[in-house]
Amino acid sequence: xKRAVYPGSFDPxxxxxxxxxxxxxxxxxxxxxxVLQNNHKNPLFSLQERxxxxxxxxxxxxxxxxxxxxxxxxxxxRTCGAQFLVRGLRAITDxxxxxQMAQTNRIMAKEIDTxxxxxxxxxxxxxxxxVKEVAYYGGDISKFVPPExxxxxxxxIHPQTGISEA
Ligand code: ADP
Numbered sequence: 001x002k003r004a005v006y007p008g009s010f011d012p013x014x015x016x017x018x019x020x021x022x023x024x025x026x027x028x029x030x031x032x033x034x035v036l037q038n039n040h041k042n043p044l045f046s047l048q049e050r051x052x053x054x055x056x057x058x059x060x061x062x063x064x065x066x067x068x069x070x071x072x073x074x075x076x077x078r079t080c081g082a083q084f085l086v087r088g089l090r091a092i093t094d095x096x097x098x099x100q101m102a103q104t105n106r107i108m109a110k111e112i113d114t115x116x117x118x119x120x121x122x123x124x125x126x127x128x129x130x131v132k133e134v135a136y137y138g139g140d141i142s143k144f145v146p147p148e149x150x151x152x153x154x155x156x157i158h159p160q161t162g163i164s165e166a
Contacts, residue, residue: 004084007034007073016123
């Protein structure tokens, strides 16, 4: 059984993440999306909310499972019994950090390989933080995230007005 883990913050999931999820799920028998409880970051969405949103937007993908975890990604990958850790590469700016992490992880768990998927060009600019920034100032985020995510973001950011970017 080929199994991969795609770890990240997913605060919230974007079309860029979904592109990586869909494409990596096609490479393996089972893909586990690992949602990180990161105590150093101050997320817009709670861990439970991020997991729930991911469940909704991946419900048509039969070999994708959503799990949360704390601690090191590589330990989570091992706990899942997976052989691969998936990461997405957008631009050269991601590269330094991702290469360093992959090499460190390789030393910690030499049985696990990191697979990098380069982003589809239309999502190369996309990050969760940009989406939150645009939404915060009332911009249209419908090209960046699925409708249910856009609605969840507007409920968070504009709870009184009910402004919806979807
Ligand atoms: P982290 O906090 O671990 O960077 P993110 O949720 O920001 O978590 O990203 C998780 C992974 O998805 C990272 O490998 C990141 O490079 C990748 N990623 C994020 N946005 C995109 C995108 N638009 N296209 C491809 N990969 C992406």
